Amino acid sequence: MNPAPPGTREPAPATLAHWWGRLRDIQVSGTATVAMLVVVIAVNVALQPNFFDQYALTSNFATFVPLVAIAVGQTIVVLSGGIDLSLGAQVTLASVVTVQLTDGELGNLPLALTAGLGVGVACGLFNGLVVVVARLQPIVATFATSFVFSGLALVVLPRPGGTMPSEFTSGYRDSVLGVPVALLAILAIAAGWLLLRRHRVTRHIYAVGGNAEAAFASLVPVARTRITAYVIAGMFASVSAFAILANTGAGDPFIGNELTLTSVAAVVIGGTALRGGRGGAIGSILGAIILALVSNIVFFADVPSTYRQLANGLVVILALALAGIPALQKRRSA
Amino acid sequence: GGDDGSNGGNGGSGGDGPFTIGLSNGFVGSEWRTQMVDGVTEAFEEYQDEGVLDQLVVESADTDVNGQIQQIRNLINRDVDAIIVNPNSETALDAVFQEATDRGIVVVAVDQAVTSPGVTNVVIDQAEWARISAEWLADQVGSDGRIVVVNGISGHPANEMRWGAAEEVFEQAGVEVLTVADGGWDQATGQQVMSNLLATYPDLDGVWTQDGMAEGIFRAVQAADKLDEIVISGEARVGYMRLWNDARDNGFSSIGVVNPPGGAVSAVHMVVNLLQGNEFAADRVDGNTVHVPIPFTVDTNNFDEYWPDVENETDAYVLDGSLTKDEAAEYFD
């Protein structure tokens, strides 16, 4: 809050500043996050000799995708200044709808996937309206809607069942020129975000999350922007649902619910401020991968099974703390 | 051994050993699971001494299906020869089981049967399990008796299978089921749910419930002091039996059908047989399911046979039973 004395900032040539501007866009959030990822991977490689085997790679990435997708969705809501505790339930609902419509037939897939995406959009819209129009506080509002969504999931698929076509599941485990399809999926999600980030709506999401009053006074359509954020998040929830279906090959009316809170952890480890307006989804993607790898490490390190969750929990808290460090320094200097 | 990865591929098709087996358990919120894991560990140690098995890799944590998929993939990456799994979902692990069986790993599901053909279910017959207590209760309250039901979690396969069977019994017996509520297989919830039901259904003859909740339900009925009016289908768990025992003098009678954590021990025996290349006897398998017998049922008559042995166990201890090696061997030809 205390300004630097005028004149102390060294003039940056416009061109340089310009390139820096371009850099910001693909800039992965916290250096801390990247560092953590490197460490976690290194340790994992050390503990898991066959880490780079085709199967190990493919299966690991296949495992990451659902959390990665939902974490990106969560990031967008968080950036807009909200939080979505119903994303997991949305994943469940989207997955059961998709699996019911697919009914094992490859032919039904296009329709089913579209419907699944539709579910995400609808849920997002519902959340958006509850939060924006009814002006409820996001945490509790989405906690409430999560009941609605998971209830509906049970209506759609009262008990586990339904199958996805084998092409769908096996394709997901395939690899193109040695690159696992699941990895490609993650890259696609990242690319999707980078494109989104260049879109006006995303700029407005940052503005609203950063300072809603200011954004409103500056002609930003705040309400519409907020709703859009929830809708986009819903779409990523659907993507997460598809990844889960590819992983499981079948429907289950409880499948996604537990992803919600983990997604928030991933967002924070990725360096996005829960206050909103600051951060980005690339970090969250890394955060999600870190979280998944941590539990791998604890397993491959042969921690006695009664102590595993303790170890896991402690490492997660450590990660959360490390992720905060850059912000800490920022605050100090400011 | 399994850890060198060499026989990860040929684990299924008989051969030398010693073998590595993995255990995947996706829920630690209940002591039942702990007993199961302990049982498997003990069984494993015997085989280890015989040099048949050389490593047991346990993946046991509170997680969801996605987490359990990761568990199983980790086990596969550990090059285990066989996986014993207590699945979090009847269907949603099919694809990852496929991954395992494709790599020649023997996969056996316990407690909760799964649909994937490549996997052998070694489970008790949940329907049978439910039928025993349902028939007993129906008999106690007689036709047009009025009961309420406190189930586990709707939509959960075991719950559906059990309730499906029990409902049939009650229909045939002409027992009137006033309402069905979920107790989440959780004593505290079960207790709260039952108290609510007692308040809104003043004249009940009985309550049918599943394991994990009977203790709570007993307390709710006791609090409303209606133990003499309302018949409770109980469970074979020390905590409940203690209450039961105290209430016996005032003529309280109940039933506890054992749902054995030891099913997993039977599974270990069978896995070893499978790893050694034996095949199931055709008449023992039904589809991909092998039913292990329900060890026994505690009722008013035989209560004293079992109570003394378990009296000093913790309340959460579940009466147990499992096949011996030799009994297990009879399942193969």
Place this chain on the structure above:
Amino acid sequence: MNTPVISSLRPPKVLSPVVLAAGLAIALLIVGEIVSPGFAGHGQIVNMLRVSAFLGIIAIGQTIVIISGGEGIDLSVGKVATFAAIIGSRVMDGDNTKLLPALTLALTVAAAIGLCNGLGITYLRIPPFVMTLGMIGVVQGLILAYTSGQAHGRAAPFLTSLVNGKVIFDLPGLLFLWLLLAVAVTWMLRRTTYGWQLFAVGANRVSARLSGIPVRRTVILAYVLSSVFAGLAGILLLGYTESVFLDLADQYMLPSIAAAVIGGTLLAGGIGGYAGTAIGAVVLTVLQSLLITLEISAAGRTVINGLVLIVLLSLYGRQRRLRT
């Protein structure tokens, strides 16, 4: 200079959240009595109040933490309550004389967990939401390490009779204890330096610091209190179920927040009180009971539960418009 006489112009007092929540509770009772007679009977009301007490006492800490601001929230209350119950039952093991040591140990451990939350939030600047979320994992880990998966012991008879027994007008002692706690907490919030500092810190941390308030200490204490009350609730819950289970109180996490919000405590911090929260807890419990007694499928119940929650929440705790 002449200022409009506020007293005469004071904005029409909006219905206080406490009154509103109380109204809701009664409305739900009436609905319940209509759809299933006996629902509002004395026994059932006592029984619902008893169950509300557990949620209500956990929500004491939640309220304090939320008031302390800075996105304050404590997701670990459920697990902490469970852990306290597990420790308590193992130590007291059905023996009245061991009740006190059990309580002491359980609450001390709880306090220690709260301290960790507080330190992580204030010194490591981890956002409360994720700090306490991470703590869930740690406590779960501690539970497994401590019990190695097999909970031991049993509630002391005194504890059980406190919760299930009847004292006056056949009301259980639990309710009187709850009332006592409610009074104490309200006094703490309204009539102690700590209470006022808590509100100040929640309202504006910078101002608080520049007014010579020990901000960090205030916040840390808030999280310690939260865990301690959660622990206490866990012990009482143990009295209710008599024997303990590894996931005894986990499901109280989010409801405790909902109770506070329905009671008019602002998630933004700096505004709120316990009376509202207590009634919020009752409202939620009555709603649950009502849904159980309704003749509908579990799926239907879940959906309705969600919709009703939305309605309850929108009756109070709405955010202000941008365009004034």
Place this chain on the structure above:
Amino acid sequence: MALLEMNGVRKRFGGVLALDDASLSAAGGEVHALLGPNGSGKSTLNKTLTGVVVPDRASITIDGSPVAIHGPRDAHAHGVAAVYQQLSVVDDLTVTQNVVLGLEPTRRLGLLDRRAARTVAAEVLTRFSPAFAGSVPYDAAVGALSPGEQQIVEICKALARRPRILVLDEATASLHKEQVHVLFEVVRELRDSGVLVVFTSHRMDEVFALCDQATVLRNGRTVGTIALADATEDQLVHMMVGDVERREEARRSHASDRTVLQVRGLTTQRLRDVSFSVAQGEVLGLGGLQGQGQSDLLLAMFGAAKIHAGEVLYDGVPLPLTSPVKAARAGVALVPGDRGRQGMFAVRPIQENLSIASMHRRATARLALSQRAERRAARGIVERLNIVIGGLADRISTLSGGNQQKVVIGKWLLNEPRVVLLDDPTKGIDITAKEEVYAIIRELADSGAAVVFNSSDNRELLEMSDRVLVLFEGGVVDELTDAQVTEEDLVASALRLEAGETL
């Protein structure tokens, strides 16, 4: 004929009638001052025009045709742009992003066109590059800029919207002199090109320097409009606040020569080896351009900054500089520069705002509060500072600027401080309130407290202080004692150095 006509504007906030039949009529090509005491409704009237506030009743005509303004976008459609008193910049966005916010140039599919955005931003920002010490930080996050620079960004955002009607609500509040000069140039150009500029400020010199007409509000009503050419400052002030007696005695010093406060080599991230001493009953002023370390010095003395070196002694005993908690306990008081963000608890009652810093003194065992004691203490202050309040239980946010400031000061009086640090205590409060604050400051000094007083208003600085220290870039560069000091000396003292630096 008038470009803008606002009539019968009425707005009630809960219990407060902010605007009561206010009106404003102004022509294109003029700079029209909108004046009035704090809380007289200036900002509310402005916000009504820009669509941020929904009036209960209002008729607005632009170019003679009635318009309905349902939100900022409508206002924009009618060519209205504003610089808000409460800045509307987003800290986490860059300067460029802020300037184009809401009107981002896009390519197909709504993808942002960065190049275009940069061009738009450059057009307006380059004008102010001197204000940014030479180079415009297009891609710096606005949050990282100084208040003055943020203000400029806010101004440029408004200019980039190419308004026909430009509202400047206390747009100069946190600007340096040279930044103000640039702004005035721009405003004059706009005026000459036919734009109407509505200019709100508490600085009379600025008003007379820039504006053609002035409309005065008072308690939400329009008192009248006069041409400034043939008006005197006294006339204006009178229109605004009626008769106010200037309390001369407030300026009479009773400083003893006994030095009580000594600052030795104080050095922080922003302060360079600051040393000075204050005598008992003395008011020491801090001058120089704003943002040269005055606020940092006060924060440091209150233990709210990380100290690299140096110490502060009271009667030869070192004061704790490690935390405000200790400082407060040691009898130091700080009235911070940003009332809203650093001084008060907006959503809490006046009672708590007054008690918070001193309640432990009255509490039993430092814990249990007695309602009665707290009320008595608060009432005492309310009367002593004659704070205009409804009741002690009302939120402090319901008070007007001046009254809020008095509460913030009063909270410390209850703690009987030995050292009082005031950071621009009269910023943005009206003349009556100012007079009262002056009186309080002098009273404090007379009661023996050592007072250090920073002000952005050179005149009051000279009138209030026994001595003035001039700061530049974190260091004390000059000391002006009573005799020689004139406003010119002060300005010179600050600028001469800057000249020296640039050599």
